[in-house]
Amino acid sequence: MAASNNAPSGIDKEQIFGMAEKEMEYRVDLFNKLTQTCFNKCIEKRYKESELNMGENSCIDRCVSKYWQVNTHFFVVVFSLDLKKFGSILQY
């Protein structure tokens, strides 16, 4: 957040805090879904041991990378598809 000489008005500041909170919640949600999904995809449920083996480590890395790509790609696709439909989301 850029430091400025003029203190932001009451409304601006509230909007900024609101946006920051939503952004943080989004990131936490993204992380949680990512963690759950890649665990389901990469780790066998038998739990033979408590360590992650090499195969699982690689799988996790690649899964996270791909999930991230889908997430980025999806963002672009969804918001360019129909701005009218999704325009309401963009109004804070």
Added chain:
Amino acid sequence: MDKSMLAELDTLPEEDRARMASMIDQLQIRDSLRMYNSLVERCFTDCVDTFRRKTLDKQEESCVRRCAEKFLKHSMRVGMRFAELNQGAPTPD
């Protein structure tokens, strides 16, 4: 929360910084509790299938322990990679 977010807090005036820090704290607490609950649910679902007795047998105990440790290690690794991708750093293939 990644450390880069915390570093930016220093540029804010005192009261705003406190407010942001409090928001982050609350988010972290809520997230930790949620993670705990979902971990218990997952490991129970994966490890406990029979209900002939009311206490866990040795097998179920080990399974649950391994499940929890594994998930936490997995979560740490994901966190590492997530932070790297967030910063736009190139990651190994």
